[in-house]
Amino acid sequence: MIELKYDEKGLIPAIIQDHHTKEVLMMAYMNETSLKKTFETGRTWFYSRSRNQLWNKGETSGNYQEVVKASYDCDEDTLLFEVIQHGPACHTGNRSCFYRLLTEAEKDLKINPDIVDNVMKIIKDRKDNPKEKSYTNYLLREGIDKILKKVGEEASEVIIASKNTNKEELIYEISDMVYHILVLMVQKGIEINDIKEELTKRFMKEDNS
Helix, strand or coil: CCCCCCCCCCCCCCCCEEECCCCEEEEEEEEEEHHHHHHHHHCCCEEEECCCEECCCCCCCCCCEEEEEECCCCCCEEEEEEEEEEECCCCCCCCCCCCCCCCCCHHCCCCCCCCCHHHHHHHHHHHHHHCCCCCHHHHHHHHHHHHHHHHHHHHHHHHHHHHHHHHHHHHHHHHHHHHHHHHHHHHHHCCCCHHHHHHHHHHHHHHHH
């Protein structure tokens, strides 16, 4: 029997993580009742310290979280939930509540012009040298049907995000879709240069027309 360590108010912190990307989305508190309702419904429930009541994530916003996996730490006083996040996790409209940096490191961020090619290389390497618990390896192992299902899901997420006003959310969803398209390309033996060649042909035709 697991004996979780709740604080003096009967609460325990719960970290919420994206199941696919492993991005930390938010942190909230649970009590025994909200934890039980989370397992019963398959969606996250928390306890609001300010309102002194239970709340179901996404009940009013529609940005709910499907629980995939639940873990607890070595001290038994913190929970970790891996979820499928529908919409932004933060009430500000950002994908994650942790969208601000405490340091100035963000100013030093350099855009890598070769990032798409580099991601492609990583996916190929995962195919040739599988790594345990790699999401990319999971997709490649499950095969074309799983990959196509994810491409379809990500396309839907791009459409939904496009209807909203949050640019960052749309950028996030488009990036998700690009990644899954790259996995599909590796699975089908298509190179980045194949796409560049096709696009070159199209634009050459347009220039000459």
